[in-house]
Amino acid sequence: xxxxxxxxxxxxxxAVKCIKPGMSVIIGGFNYGGIPYTLVDxxxxxxxxxxxxxxxxxxxxxxxxxxxVANGQVKKVVASHVGxxxxxxxxxxxxxxxxxxxxxxxxxxxxRAGGFGLxxxxxxTGVGTVVEEGKQVLEIDGKKYLLELPLRANVALIRAxxxxxxxxxxxxxxxxxxxxxxxxxxxxxxxxxDSVLEVGxxxxxxxxxxxILIDALVVKxxxxxxxxx
Amino acid sequence: xxxxxxxxxxxxxxAVKCIKPGMSVIIGGFNYGGIPYTLVDxxxxxxxxxxxxxxxxxxxxxxxxxxxVANGQVKKVVASHVGxxxxxxxxxxxxxxxxxxxxxxxxxxxxRAGGFGLxxxxxxTGVGTVVEEGKQVLEIDGKKYLLELPLRANVALIRAxxxxxxxxxxxxxxxxxxxxxxxxxxxxxxxxxDSVLEVGxxxxxxxxxxxILIDALVVKxxxxxxxxx
Amino acid sequence: xxxxxxxxxxRQRIARxxxxxxxDGDVVNLGIGIPTxxxxxxxxxxxxxxxxENGAVGAGPAPDKSDLRFIGAGGRPLTILPxxxxxxxxxxxxxxxxxxxxxxxxxxxQVSQEGDLANWMVPGKIVPGMGGAMDLVVGARRVIIATTxxxxxxxxxxxxxxxxxxxxxxxxxxxxxxxxxxxIEKGQLKLLExxxxxxxxxxxxxxxxxxxxxxxxxxxxxxxxxxx
Amino acid sequence: xxxxxxxxxxRQRIARxxxxxxxDGDVVNLGIGIPTxxxxxxxxxxxxxxxxENGAVGAGPAPDKSDLRFIGAGGRPLTILPxxxxxxxxxxxxxxxxxxxxxxxxxxxQVSQEGDLANWMVPGKIVPGMGGAMDLVVGARRVIIATTxxxxxxxxxxxxxxxxxxxxxxxxxxxxxxxxxxxIEKGQLKLLExxxxxxxxxxxxxxxxxxxxxxxxxxxxxxxxxxx
Numbered sequence: 001x002x003x004x005x006x007x008x009x010x011x012x013x014x015a016v017k018c019i020k021p022g023m024s025v026i027i028g029g030f031n032y033g034g035i036p037y038t039l040v041d042x043x044x045x046x047x048x049x050x051x052x053x054x055x056x057x058x059x060x061x062x063x064x065x066x067x068x069v070a071n072g073q074v075k076k077v078v079a080s081h082v083g084x085x086x087x088x089x090x091x092x093x094x095x096x097x098x099x100x101x102x103x104x105x106x107x108x109x110x111x112r113a114g115g116f117g118l119x120x121x122x123x124x125t126g127v128g129t130v131v132e133e134g135k136q137v138l139e140i141d142g143k144k145y146l147l148e149l150p151l152r153a154n155v156a157l158i159r160a161x162x163x164x165x166x167x168x169x170x171x172x173x174x175x176x177x178x179x180x181x182x183x184x185x186x187x188x189x190x191x192x193x194d195s196v197l198e199v200g201x202x203x204x205x206x207x208x209x210x211x212i213l214i215d216a217l218v219v220k221x222x223x224x225x226x227x228x229x
Numbered sequence: 230x231x232x233x234x235x236x237x238x239x240x241x242x243x244a245v246k247c248i249k250p251g252m253s254v255i256i257g258g259f260n261y262g263g264i265p266y267t268l269v270d271x272x273x274x275x276x277x278x279x280x281x282x283x284x285x286x287x288x289x290x291x292x293x294x295x296x297x298v299a300n301g302q303v304k305k306v307v308a309s310h311v312g313x314x315x316x317x318x319x320x321x322x323x324x325x326x327x328x329x330x331x332x333x334x335x336x337x338x339x340x341r342a343g344g345f346g347l348x349x350x351x352x353x354t355g356v357g358t359v360v361e362e363g364k365q366v367l368e369i370d371g372k373k374y375l376l377e378l379p380l381r382a383n384v385a386l387i388r389a390x391x392x393x394x395x396x397x398x399x400x401x402x403x404x405x406x407x408x409x410x411x412x413x414x415x416x417x418x419x420x421x422x423d424s425v426l427e428v429g430x431x432x433x434x435x436x437x438x439x440x441i442l443i444d445a446l447v448v449k450x451x452x453x454x455x456x457x458x
Numbered sequence: 459x460x461x462x463x464x465x466x467x468x469r470q471r472i473a474r475x476x477x478x479x480x481x482d483g484d485v486v487n488l489g490i491g492i493p494t495x496x497x498x499x500x501x502x503x504x505x506x507x508x509x510x511e512n513g514a515v516g517a518g519p520a521p522d523k524s525d526l527r528f529i530g531a532g533g534r535p536l537t538i539l540p541x542x543x544x545x546x547x548x549x550x551x552x553x554x555x556x557x558x559x560x561x562x563x564x565x566x567x568q569v570s571q572e573g574d575l576a577n578w579m580v581p582g583k584i585v586p587g588m589g590g591a592m593d594l595v596v597g598a599r600r601v602i603i604a605t606t607x608x609x610x611x612x613x614x615x616x617x618x619x620x621x622x623x624x625x626x627x628x629x630x631x632x633x634x635x636x637x638x639x640x641x642i643e644k645g646q647l648k649l650l651e652x653x654x655x656x657x658x659x660x661x662x663x664x665x666x667x668x669x670x671x672x673x674x675x676x677x678x679x680x681x682x683x684x685x686x
Numbered sequence: 687x688x689x690x691x692x693x694x695x696x697r698q699r700i701a702r703x704x705x706x707x708x709x710d711g712d713v714v715n716l717g718i719g720i721p722t723x724x725x726x727x728x729x730x731x732x733x734x735x736x737x738x739e740n741g742a743v744g745a746g747p748a749p750d751k752s753d754l755r756f757i758g759a760g761g762r763p764l765t766i767l768p769x770x771x772x773x774x775x776x777x778x779x780x781x782x783x784x785x786x787x788x789x790x791x792x793x794x795x796q797v798s799q800e801g802d803l804a805n806w807m808v809p810g811k812i813v814p815g816m817g818g819a820m821d822l823v824v825g826a827r828r829v830i831i832a833t834t835x836x837x838x839x840x841x842x843x844x845x846x847x848x849x850x851x852x853x854x855x856x857x858x859x860x861x862x863x864x865x866x867x868x869x870i871e872k873g874q875l876k877l878l879e880x881x882x883x884x885x886x887x888x889x890x891x892x893x894x895x896x897x898x899x900x901x902x903x904x905x906x907x908x909x910x911x912x913x914x
Contacts, residue, residue, distance in 0.1 A: 083814025118554030122348030200540030202748030312586025334551030346783030429768030
């Protein structure tokens with residue numbers, strides 16, 4: 001199904017209705033930066049559970065998607081770092097949460113492979129460490145590489161700066177991080193933005209994410225972190 | 230060796246002196262668009278030969294790097310399409326030129342792998358065709374992929390739009406094409422640009438290629454195509 | 459054999475027929491040759507976003523004044539429509555390979571009844587290179603072939619098996635020629651429509667491939683329509 | 687055992703010593719902890735470009751007024767210097783993995799005499815995750831370790847073999863502690879410098895690894911310098 005040319009501008013509560021129990025959700029952000037706070041809060045509010053969360057980190061237990069973990073809505077986390085959210089480690093140790101850790105450069109390449117139609121990538125990162133366990137090791141020109149496989153999700157929640165009504169996106173500061181890559185790797189993609197402009201108001205040379213990847217737009221809300229990022 | 234913080238702004242003739250006989254050179258562009266015409270003309274003028282040319286196509290025999298082929302300076306071409314330059318096909322048929330053809334999406338991923346430190350990528354493109362010959366085929370979740378290996382070069386000649394003195398680059402229109410990726414995949418990278426601005430004049434959110442990848446800048450010259458692209 | 463048609467009419471007819479295949483919002487990549495003409499016939503109520511391999515998303519018609527900083531994959535000048543953008547080649551092919559392009563329309567040298575496509579080289583002749591074709595046919599959600607029904611010498615192009623080097627295996631979903639429209643589903647070629655000036659027997663005579671016939675078999679759509 | 691030093695002095699000394707390692711134009715990524723302090727001591731005639739995994743190239747000191755749209759990998763606010771830019775995570779790690787970062791400075795739990803590094807987990811404790819560390823040590827041209835010479839319990843951290851899970855094998859090129867500086871070349875650990883308040887015998891007592899001693903063995907550089 002083709003996506004809509006003119007994207008609906010939804011409330012956060014409406015937008016996250018596409019996320020059903022048991023789905024996988026990929027969420028942008030790195031530490032405090034570039035998290036779609038308004039969308040994540042709506043997802044916390046919805047109480048939808050049994051989610052697989054794919055995100056660089058699990059933030060803090062009372063911040064962003066860290067709340068999804070703390071709230072017991074997540075059954076599995078795929079991330080590169082979870083140390084700042086005490087609940088992630090606690091639930092994992094208690095056997096309540098499945099945890100898949102990836103080196104951060106591998107994490108972003110796996111998502112890109114998922115969005116770009118690649119079957120995997122070979123990286124030298126993790127060779128000779130526990131990351132190697134259970135993975136195919138290929139030797140190219142005498143150097144060892146791990147075969148890392150694609151990651152995709154049912155839904156992506158990302159954070160951008162400006163959008164136009166066709167869903168074209170720009171990014172601001174270090175909020176950019178994983179968001180542009182994550183926009184490629186889910187069946188349904190919602191972008192939270194500072195503002196929505198008319199079609200043609202963004203310079204086509206400055207657009208980072210083409211609108212053809214986006215399903216819906218949400219304007220950032222009034223919560224503490226949404227206002228600061 | 231670290232690159233210079235403030236990049237030298239050179240004449241095209243000076244800039245291409247880094248290219249010695251037998252070297253590999255990666256050159257930006259797609260058909261007429263985004264070729265560093267001034268740099269390429271200087272390389273033609275220099276007469277340096279035995280080059281391996283890595284470029285999407287070989288342009289036309291009297292246009293851009295197509296002239297390098299026509300002029301007999303190239304011993305091997307790695308490209309996705311060479312049909313518009315009669316000399317490429319002719320020299321190949323006569324045994325004077327080695328030719329390695331890649332599907333275009335594979336071509337850009339191989340260069341990116343070379344620039345991004347990946348050992349290779351798995352692509353479904355080319356499975357069941359002659360492109361598969363001599364390559365490792367891996368099956369992931371029941372689907373076949375070809376393992377495609379990285380491409381790098383000694384020198385990259387790329388075309389951008391604006392630069393600042395630290396080598397940060399923006400791109401314009403369809404001139405962008407392979408240029409940003411090629412900037413990552415050579416030991417020495419020269420960018421031909423419309424203009425060179427002072428440090429701080431480019432918006433850090435709009436820079437596409439970080440200056441840390443660039444060695445030298447050349448302002449586009451006055452030839453027919455350089456003026457039109 | 460069906461009556462021969464004027465070459466320009468053939469090209470326009472095929473393009474016109476294929477232009478009916480799209481849905482509002484479809485992202486479409488057009489190859490060179492007949493496929494390029496498809497954009498002239500998109501119905502007014504259908505908004506199609508044209509993507510080009512070299513990095514335009516939202517490409518529009520050729521400008522009044524050519525500017526080589528805005529070209530298509532074939533080198534022809536284009537405009538970028540409001541809401542369009544430019545992407546680098548890695549993202550362009552990420553869009554293509556990643557299933558973000560709804561359809562691609564390409565020419566063919568040969569198509570097999572199982573959807574194999576040969577459209578990039580003829581051994582013994584100069585090798586042009588596959589360009590982006592192999593990625594497009596593997597990645598686009600729907601591969602539509604725009605081709606004359608036979609070669610200029612009258613040889614069949616829709617075959618049991620391709621004899622030329624393949625672009626990809628089992629990828630073609632729809633074939634439109636000047637005389638007929640075929641679908642390929644689950645490795646099975648089916649004749650859906652035939653042109654008004656031909657018959658089923660004539661189609662069989664110029665089609666080497668085995669195919670089933672849709673019931674009802676209808677007249678080719680849009681053959682005599684005005685340019686949109 | 688060498689005399690114990692004030693903890694803050696230890697941190698500043700290690701940072702000050704490592705800050706002398708860079709060349710004009712070097713692109714450097716600093717880990718959290720002691721490595722973060724290195725940026726305070728870069729000599730005035732050396733321009734270092736600081737890169738952060740989360741996408742800042744050309745990061746500067748913390749701003750007067752914090753804005754979470756400009757943060758470092760540890761979450762701390764930063765400024766972007768003139769000529770800096772922001773990149774997405776795939777390019778950020780392309781820069782790191784692709785050899786475009788001249789050096790990374792990281793902390794360590796353990797380092798082996800062959801350059802193996804363990805700095806991301808302790809089995810049985812909460813697992814924080816490796817973040818970008820595994821990519822940094824594999825990709826940066828030079829891996830510099832900033833660490834106290836021993837654990838708080840006095841256990842050696844510079845070992846024959848690491849006992850903790852590795853971050854990578856054979857990657858460390860330089861180790862700076864409060865008491866000593868070691869290089870690792872071709873799998874061989876060498877003591878280059880020792881701090882003024884210690885002796886070679888004392889260094890041997892707190893270093894489990896085998897090492898050779900540079901001739902001449904010099905006094906640790908920059909230990910008592912003023913903050914640049």
